Structures are given as structure tokens and as C-alpha cells.
Amino acid sequence: MNNVMGDIGTSWNPPISNFAFPWFMDGLDMTFDVPDLQHDTLPLLTPSLSVPTTSLAQPRPDNSSQSYLRPITICSPYTKTCKPFPEPADASLQMAGAEIYGHIQSIPKQTSEGLENFYRSQCHGNAPGMPSRILDAFVELYFEYFDPQFPFLHPSSVENSEIPWILLLAIAAVGSHYSEIKEADQYNAVLCELLARAVEVTVLEKLMKPDLATVQSVFLLHVLWMFSGSHRDKVVLQHKRNSLATMCWDLITADGRSSMGHQPNPRQEWLDWLYSESLLRLATCIRGLECLGHLFLGTPLLFNFRDRTRQIPCSEAIWQSRNAENWKAAQVMADSEPISTFVSKMTLLELFIDEKNIARQLRSSQLLRSSFANDYHIIQIADYENPQLEASIDKAAFNGTETLFHVLAILKRLPLEILHSATGWQANKQQMLDAKHKLEAFLKDGHKTRQCLWHAASIFKTTRSSRRLACYDALSLTVAMGYIYCYLELSPPKPPAATRPAIVRLDQLRDPAEWIENGHDKLVHLTGRTLKTTVSDGLE
Structure with a gap:
């Protein structure tokens, strides 16, 4: 059980050519090459021909003997020390600077120190720490690439001096998936293991009275588990996801900030709204993650916050407000805002599963x-x-x-x-x-x-x-x-034809609806390769 995380650090992002989900393909006694057909076909492109190749994280030799943690620092079931962060090259530090997008002004010093202290408590000896530039880059990458998929964490939360270090750790663990520095996979593996250790302790402490940051951190760990390259992570997730649903439900039923009897000042009113909206978005994302697991992996559903609330997340313009004044101004224009991709995605996914x-x-x-x-x-x-x-x-x-x-x-x-x-x-x-x-x-x-x-x-x-x-x-x-x-x-198969039919590039269709309706006699191509000569009579 000590290495329950397995290869959670496997990146889901760049290397489609290496396919970061081998568990999904295990036992599938086939390749996605074109079979030996009787009619006219050409080989289908494999992803490795079209996506830049990036090596997955490889096990690194541990030159120092792994030791056991002191009892006071043990995160059950993790009893051995965690692997250390790598020593970044100068080029990696420079590249990390190029991965700063300006989402966050600064990370509170006491929060990054708390993360550093936890890392030290789980490591052996004088292990190298994580440079602040790399930590900043991972946080920025989170908001640049992951946040649009699951926008439940407001950027101002990271700038808040009271942000718990475990949430910063969770953000960095997810953001490291998107980094292109040479040591990104190694950082990702260590951060993911640290997060799993931290959650083991924190959930036990907060299970009866959870807070928003804890539930957000657990959700991000569950995302890492679901989309890692390890089948074992999926098994662990099945045993752990009940606690996430329970904690989120407790938060929803206890949320009373928006219905306070007194008249708060504008800033406090915005902060109360921000908490409730963050909770609503988190619940939506948890439900969405469960639906994704049910859709792709067939896992049963546990959590349906619709039993408690019928609300949907607000418009992006309102959500992106960074202060009370901008928040008030954005509400005036909210009615003219189109529904966001996030809300549309979660709604259609939930309706489909239902x-x-x-x-x-x-x-x-x-x-x-x-x-x-x-x-x-x-x-x-x-x-x-x-x-x-x-x-x-x-x-x-x-x-x-x-x-x-x-x-x-x-x-x-x-x-x-x-x-x-x-x-x-x-x-x-x-x-x-x-x-x-x-x-x-x-x-x-x-x-x-x-x-x-x-x-x-x-x-x-x-x-x-x-x-x-x-x-x-x-x-x-x-x-x-x-x-x-x-x-x-x-x-x-296609019957013999006197003339070659017209060629259609599926990835360059200007009018997909017209081809879908009338494309029965076309030669179909995808990414420069012939997929299939369709049958003009047989398919109609």
C-alpha cells in the first residue's frame, strides 16, 4: 500500500503517441490500423505521426536508500520517505519563466512555506526543494489549461493569504501536467504523491466538518487518479470517491452565506457570493467527473447535487470579476452573455447520463x-x-x-x-x-x-x-x-465504378451538414489518408 499512487504522475497531456491510458487498452487484442479489407483503403494514420512525441515519466534510480518516516510525519498508508524533487537545469528555469501567463499576481509566502515544510517532513535528508519560479509556472499552467475544463477555483483564492498549502499543492500537481520543462514528469510524480499523502491525513481530520479548500483539493486528486495511466488508481478511486461526495454534500447543506440576515458591505457581499458560487461550481464539477467516469468507464454514480439545488453556474463575465466593483458591473450585462462552454458541457453530459x-x-x-x-x-x-x-x-x-x-x-x-x-x-x-x-x-x-x-x-x-x-x-x-x-x-465493400468519386476531407469540411445529408457517393479522407470509399447504394 505504500506506493498506492503507482504511476499517477503519468502525464495525460502531450504524448498521445505514447497513449497515457494503457489500462484502457489492456486486453484489446487489436491495433487501430486499417484491417485487411477487400475494398479500396489506405492505412489509417496512427497518432504518433501527427502529435509531437514526448517521453513519459520513467522510473528514476534512487541512489539513496529509502528510509521510513518518523511516526509523527507518517501519512497512512505512506510510511516511507517520498522521492525528492529533481535539480532543475538553468534552461528549465528559463522555460518556466515563459510559462507565466499573468493569472496570479503572487502566491502568499506562508502558503508556499507550508507546502515546503510538508515536503521536508516527507523526504529524507537535504532533498532539493522546488524553485519558486517553477511553482509559479505550475500554478499559471493550471489556470491557463486546466481551469477552462473545470472552472471551480477563482484566481483570487490563490492570492488570498489564508489559502491552505494543500490546495496550492493540488493546483501545482495538476498544472505540472502541462509544463514543457525537462523535469516536468519528475516534478509531477513527486507532487502527485505528496498530494495523496496530504489528503490521507487531511480528509480524516476534516471529514466531520469539511471546508471548501479541502474538498477542492480532494477533487483535484480524484481527477489525477481518474485520468492517470494506472488501473490501480481507478481501483483506489472507487474506494475513495464516497468521501468526496459526502464532504461536498455536507458543504452544500451547510452553506448559508448568501442568506445572512445582516446587510454586509459590498466587499463582504462579493466574498459571500464568491464562496457560494465556488461551491456550486465545485459540486457541478464533481457531478461532471462522476458522469465522465460513468460514460467512459462504467462506474456507478454516487452524487447528484440536483437533489439539493437547481442552480447552474453564473456567466463567465461575472465569475471572472476580481473585485466587488467589477462583480456588480458584470451583473448588469449578464443577461446578454451566451451560455458558457463549461455550463453547456456539464448540462448536456448530465442530461445524457440521466x-x-x-x-x-x-x-x-x-x-x-x-x-x-x-x-x-x-x-x-x-x-x-x-x-x-x-x-x-x-x-x-x-x-x-x-x-x-x-x-x-x-x-x-x-x-x-x-x-x-x-x-x-x-x-x-x-x-x-x-x-x-x-x-x-x-x-x-x-x-x-x-x-x-x-x-x-x-x-x-x-x-x-x-x-x-x-x-x-x-x-x-x-x-x-x-x-x-x-x-x-x-x-x-464498394462496387466497381466507372469514374473516381469526389474526395472529401473530413477534417476540412466547410459544410458538414450538407455532406452528412448528401455525401453517400464521396471518397472520404482524414488527415491526408483515405479512410473508406463509401457505397453509393448500400449506405442509403
């Missing part, structure tokens, strides 16, 4: 009813489906580059279980054949086939052209490539 769960519950209910009823009097329950959800997901996907919208669009039409089984993932031979038969039937609908193919190509394009990916983008890519693979293997 629809799937309602349908599953209805099927289970029908099965139970049939066990008590005569075969001739079984009550038939219609499948539940929100007719507007598919259109809303498609609209969001057409208007942006967020990979999750495209994933939802594919899975709204084709269940992930079928894609997994058809590619041999956790399926026996008969289940694989059954899934392929279902896919063959699906591919006869040319309109839906092209819809899913365009969404898959959009995911591939986004991940291929991005230097820094969202933490769930690699999982999105597995959905896209799984569909492309099945499309290539199971689509009907």
Missing part, C-alpha cells in the same frame, strides 16, 4: 414486472428518450471543438458497449460477433453513419492538432478511433 440511466431503470422495472406477471399480461414500458437532447448535442458539437460534445453525439446513436464488444474489449467471441452484427445493421443507415464518422473525425482532428489536451481527450480519442476502426472493418 437519459441512459432512466432507460436502464425502465428496462429493469419491466424485467421485474414480468417476473411477477403472467406472460400474457406483461406491462410494456416505452423506452425513455429526450427528443431534444440529440439536437442540442449536435448543435454544440457543430459550434465548437470540445471533444466531449462529439463523444456524446456518437454515443447518443451508438452505445459504447457495442463499440467495445465489436473491437474485442472485455468480450468473448460470441459477444464480439453479436456486436458486429448490430454495427453492420447500424452502418446501413448512411445518414447516421456519416454523422458519427464526422464526429469521430472531429475528435481526431482536435487531438491531433492540440499540444495540450483536456484530461479526458485521450478517452474521447478511443471512442473516435473505435468507431473509425469498426467503420473500416464492417462497412460494405
Whole structure:
């Protein structure tokens, strides 16, 4: 149990070519190369040809013998010393300076000292510390790249002199994933292990009376666990996530800042609002993380804060206010603000998961009813489906580059279980054949086939052209490539044609809707490679 973190430091960001999620591919007895088909195809590009290669963190030799911690500093179950931070090269310090974006004016000295003291308590001897420039860079990278995905932490919180060091540690651990300094992977591994140690102690202390910063820190650790390259981390997460849901629920039920009887001054009013809004956004993100786990990994849902509140996060203009005056001014313009990508993403994800769960519950209910009823009097329950959800997901996907919208669009039409089984993932031979038969039937609908193919190509394009990916983008890519693979293997062959059909670059379509509607006789290309010559009659 001492090394429960495993390889949590594995970066989810740059190296799609190395694929930071090997546990997701374990046992999938296939590659995403084009199969040996009877009709005209060319090899599909593997991600390594299109994304800059960055080495994953490799185990570093420990020259000093690992010793045990003093009893007073033990973070159960961690009894041995933590690996030290690396000695950064001068070039790394210079590069860290280039990773400062101006999100944070300064980190409180006492907070960084608290982090340093905890690190020293977990290390052996005179281990090198973390230079302040590198710590600053990791915090800046968090707000530049991770915060847009889960914007629950206001930048002013980091500048607050009362910010706990554990939250600073969590921010730096996540932000280090996006750094391009040479020692980034080593820093990431140490920071992630330190965070796991700190959370072990803090959660036990705060479980009965949690505070916002503690729950924020635990959430970030759970993000690291869910999207690391370790299957063991997923198992640990299953055992730990109940505490996160419980603490967040306790905070929601105890929040009374916005309903105080006295009349606060403008600054206090803004601070009270900021606390409540931060809590609302945190609860939304926790629910979103659970939905992502349910969507990609099939983990059961534990937490639904909608049972407590029907609110959605405020507009980005209001949230980004840095003081009471700007906050008041932003509220005047709030009604004209479009819904943010974050709110749209979380809302559609939650609605998608709710629809799937309602349908599953209805099927289970029908099965139970049939066990008590005569075969001739079984009550038939219609499948539940929100007719507007598919259109809303498609609209969001057409208007942006967020990979999750495209994933939802594919899975709204084709269940992930079928894609997994058809590619041999956790399926026996008969289940694989059954899934392929279902896919063959699906591919006869040319309109839906092209819809899913365009969404898959959009995911591939986004991940291929991005230097820094969202933490769930690699999982999105597995959905896209799984569909492309099945499309290539199971689509009907093309009959001989007198003339070569027109070529369509899926990653450069100016009017995707027109191609989806009328593209049955086109030669499809993706990133410069032919994917499939579609059948003009068979797909329609």
C-alpha cells in the first residue's frame, strides 16, 4: 500500500503517441490500423505521426536508500520517505519563466512555506526543494489549461493569504501536467504523491466538518487518479470517491452565506457570493467527473447535487470579476452573455447520463414486472428518450471543438458497449460477433453513419492538432478511433465504378451538414489518408 499512487504522475497531456491510458487498452487484442479489407483503403494514420512525441515519466534510480518516516510525519498508508524533487537545469528555469501567463499576481509566502515544510517532513535528508519560479509556472499552467475544463477555483483564492498549502499543492500537481520543462514528469510524480499523502491525513481530520479548500483539493486528486495511466488508481478511486461526495454534500447543506440576515458591505457581499458560487461550481464539477467516469468507464454514480439545488453556474463575465466593483458591473450585462462552454458541457453530459440511466431503470422495472406477471399480461414500458437532447448535442458539437460534445453525439446513436464488444474489449467471441452484427445493421443507415464518422473525425482532428489536451481527450480519442476502426472493418465493400468519386476531407469540411445529408457517393479522407470509399447504394 505504500506506493498506492503507482504511476499517477503519468502525464495525460502531450504524448498521445505514447497513449497515457494503457489500462484502457489492456486486453484489446487489436491495433487501430486499417484491417485487411477487400475494398479500396489506405492505412489509417496512427497518432504518433501527427502529435509531437514526448517521453513519459520513467522510473528514476534512487541512489539513496529509502528510509521510513518518523511516526509523527507518517501519512497512512505512506510510511516511507517520498522521492525528492529533481535539480532543475538553468534552461528549465528559463522555460518556466515563459510559462507565466499573468493569472496570479503572487502566491502568499506562508502558503508556499507550508507546502515546503510538508515536503521536508516527507523526504529524507537535504532533498532539493522546488524553485519558486517553477511553482509559479505550475500554478499559471493550471489556470491557463486546466481551469477552462473545470472552472471551480477563482484566481483570487490563490492570492488570498489564508489559502491552505494543500490546495496550492493540488493546483501545482495538476498544472505540472502541462509544463514543457525537462523535469516536468519528475516534478509531477513527486507532487502527485505528496498530494495523496496530504489528503490521507487531511480528509480524516476534516471529514466531520469539511471546508471548501479541502474538498477542492480532494477533487483535484480524484481527477489525477481518474485520468492517470494506472488501473490501480481507478481501483483506489472507487474506494475513495464516497468521501468526496459526502464532504461536498455536507458543504452544500451547510452553506448559508448568501442568506445572512445582516446587510454586509459590498466587499463582504462579493466574498459571500464568491464562496457560494465556488461551491456550486465545485459540486457541478464533481457531478461532471462522476458522469465522465460513468460514460467512459462504467462506474456507478454516487452524487447528484440536483437533489439539493437547481442552480447552474453564473456567466463567465461575472465569475471572472476580481473585485466587488467589477462583480456588480458584470451583473448588469449578464443577461446578454451566451451560455458558457463549461455550463453547456456539464448540462448536456448530465442530461445524457440521466437519459441512459432512466432507460436502464425502465428496462429493469419491466424485467421485474414480468417476473411477477403472467406472460400474457406483461406491462410494456416505452423506452425513455429526450427528443431534444440529440439536437442540442449536435448543435454544440457543430459550434465548437470540445471533444466531449462529439463523444456524446456518437454515443447518443451508438452505445459504447457495442463499440467495445465489436473491437474485442472485455468480450468473448460470441459477444464480439453479436456486436458486429448490430454495427453492420447500424452502418446501413448512411445518414447516421456519416454523422458519427464526422464526429469521430472531429475528435481526431482536435487531438491531433492540440499540444495540450483536456484530461479526458485521450478517452474521447478511443471512442473516435473505435468507431473509425469498426467503420473500416464492417462497412460494405464498394462496387466497381466507372469514374473516381469526389474526395472529401473530413477534417476540412466547410459544410458538414450538407455532406452528412448528401455525401453517400464521396471518397472520404482524414488527415491526408483515405479512410473508406463509401457505397453509393448500400449506405442509403
